Amino acid sequence: MPLFSLKDVRFKEIIQYPYIEIPEGCATFISGGSGCGKSTLLKLLNGTVSADSGEILYAGKHIEAYNPVTLRREVLLCGQSVFLFDGSIQENFSEYYKYRDLSPLAQEDVHGYLKLCAALFPLGADCAAMSGGERQRVFAAICLSLRPKALLLDEPTSALDDNTANTVMTNIKTFCRENNITLIVVSHNKALAETFADHVIALGGGQYE
Amino acid sequence: MSEVISLNIWQFSLIYLLLIVVLIIMKKCRINQTKLLFVASLRMTVQLVLAGLVLTYIFQNPRPLFTVLYLMVMTGFAIFIVLSRNKSINKQFKIIVGASLASTGLAIVCFFIMVVVGVSLFNPQYTIPISGMIIGNAMTGVGLGLRTFNESIKARRSRIDALLNIGATPRKILLPFVNQSLETALLPTLNSMIGMGIISLPGMMTGQILSGTLPMTAILYQIAIIIAICAVTCLAVFCSLYFGYKTLYNKRQQFINL
Numbered sequence: 001m002p003l004f005s006l007k008d009v010r011f012k013e014i015i016q017y018p019y020i021e022i023p024e025g026c027a028t029f030i031s032g033g034s035g036c037g038k039s040t041l042l043k044l045l046n047g048t049v050s051a052d053s054g055e056i057l058y059a060g061k062h063i064e065a066y067n068p069v070t071l072r073r074e075v076l077l078c079g080q081s082v083f084l085f086d087g088s089i090q091e092n093f094s095e096y097y098k099y100r101d102l103s104p105l106a107q108e109d110v111h112g113y114l115k116l117c118a119a120l121f122p123l124g125a126d127c128a129a130m131s132g133g134e135r136q137r138v139f140a141a142i143c144l145s146l147r148p149k150a151l152l153l154d155e156p157t158s159a160l161d162d163n164t165a166n167t168v169m170t171n172i173k174t175f176c177r178e179n180n181i182t183l184i185v186v187s188h189n190k191a192l193a194e195t196f197a198d199h200v201i202a203l204g205g206g207q208y209e
Numbered sequence: 210m211s212e213v214i215s216l217n218i219w220q221f222s223l224i225y226l227l228l229i230v231v232l233i234i235m236k237k238c239r240i241n242q243t244k245l246l247f248v249a250s251l252r253m254t255v256q257l258v259l260a261g262l263v264l265t266y267i268f269q270n271p272r273p274l275f276t277v278l279y280l281m282v283m284t285g286f287a288i289f290i291v292l293s294r295n296k297s298i299n300k301q302f303k304i305i306v307g308a309s310l311a312s313t314g315l316a317i318v319c320f321f322i323m324v325v326v327g328v329s330l331f332n333p334q335y336t337i338p339i340s341g342m343i344i345g346n347a348m349t350g351v352g353l354g355l356r357t358f359n360e361s362i363k364a365r366r367s368r369i370d371a372l373l374n375i376g377a378t379p380r381k382i383l384l385p386f387v388n389q390s391l392e393t394a395l396l397p398t399l400n401s402m403i404g405m406g407i408i409s410l411p412g413m414m415t416g417q418i419l420s421g422t423l424p425m426t427a428i429l430y431q432i433a434i435i436i437a438i439c440a441v442t443c444l445a446v447f448c449s450l451y452f453g454y455k456t457l458y459n460k461r462q463q464f465i466n467l
Contacts, residue, residue, distance in 0.1 A: 046374065047461065047462075047463070048370075048373055048374060048463055049463060050461055050463065064461070068461045068462040068463070069376055069377075069378050069462055070376075072373070072374065072375070072376035073375075073376035076374070076375055076376060077374035077375070078374070078375075079370055079371055079374045081367040081370060081371065082367075082371070083367045083368045083370070083371035083372075085368075096372075096375065099372050099375070099377035099381055099382070100375065100376060100377060139371075142375075143375060146375060146376075
């Protein structure tokens with residue numbers, strides 16, 4: 001059984017999805033031109049927006065049957081616009097954990113997740129002073145550390161150079177496979193998809209060219 | 210204490226000469242607001258004269274209906290002004306703001322007039338000026354609170370989205386905005402309390418002293434009204450935002466009209 005399946009899904013009269021199946025436990029990449037609904041697809045999957053018609057099944061059950069907040073904690077979206085609180089990395093981890101009603105992560109664990117995302121900065125480093133790429137990696141580390149069942153990444157490497165992007169994706173993919181986390185990635189980077197995708201979904205006729 | 214001196218209308222009109230000074234300075238500094246100065250002075254004069262006429266009539270014919278009507282019109286205007294300055298909020302939110310402003314304003318007015326002063330709510334000499342101060346301040350507070358709330362939500366959209374995406378509840382995401390806006394709305398009142406009596410003698414107290422009230426009586430009224438203003442600002446902003454923020458998301462915990 002696929003983890004997600006979409007049938008006849010429409011969103012706001014503009015976006016119409018083909019029949020989509022997303023298998024469990026592997027890395028699925030979503031391709032397509034801008035405006036074809038890649039980011040919206042991720043939002044539909046974690047229930048931050050609802051489809052106007054059609055059905056989305058998650059683990060065999062209609063997505064609307066789940067408690068929306070519980071669903072988002074299982075199907076976590078690491079969005080395109082990175083947000084970090086003013087303060088250190090450690091403070092950012094604990095702020096996000098507070099919003100999720102979780103007790104703060106031990107320092108070694110924070111360190112481990114930062115390492116996975118090639119963001120080995122001191123825990124006291126001020127996030128406001130970081131570059132876009134550094135913030136993106138810290139944000140990804142926070143999302144990863146929340147250990148969802150499915151991790152949705154929207155342009156996770158948009159601010160990273162190719163080498164760093166490869167390291168981060170290799171680590172994230174390995175971590176997800178080891179922990180049986182389904183990885184769904186929207187990325188316009190063709191090389192990244194070729195290297196890391198187990199499965200590609202092309203939207204709006206757009207393929208990686 | 211000496212009786213209050215009624216202003217002679219010709220002597221009184223000399224005060225308008227001061228506006229000519231303002232006009233000259235504005236011309237000199239090329240401030241293109243001479244039209245506003247003119248319109249504002251004219252409106253202020255006409256509106257106050259009308260209010261004076263209405264109050265004279267009501268005081269001579271103190272019927273409960275007039276006082277109630279005055280209260281309703283005043284509250285209605287206050288709600289209208291707040292909402293016309295915050296057009297972007299949704300309809301449900303507007304209803305909540307209106308209801309909060311009216312109910313908290315009238316509750317504090319009733320408490321002040323009936324319990325603290327101890328006269329009938331239908332006594333226009335007390336109810337009209339005091340409700341004017343209370344509801345006027347509630348209006349300013351709610352206006353400021355709402356504007357802060359809306360602006361900070363718009364400015365921190367990425368924070369709101371990121372937190373929603375990782376599974377925080379909309380309630381937890383929005384409450385800090387409610388708290389911060391309430392604080393912003395309360396600060397002017399709290400700050401003005403600090404300088405009171407040293408830097409300024411507040412308006413109501415000045416008026417009472419001018420009309421011959423003993424200073425110690427005047428300060429008791431002033432203290433009471435300031436506390437009432439502080440309370441009504443706090444209550445009106447709290448109710449507006451605390452019940453209003455819930456209109457920003459649906460049952461599926463998705464943000465709407467944001």
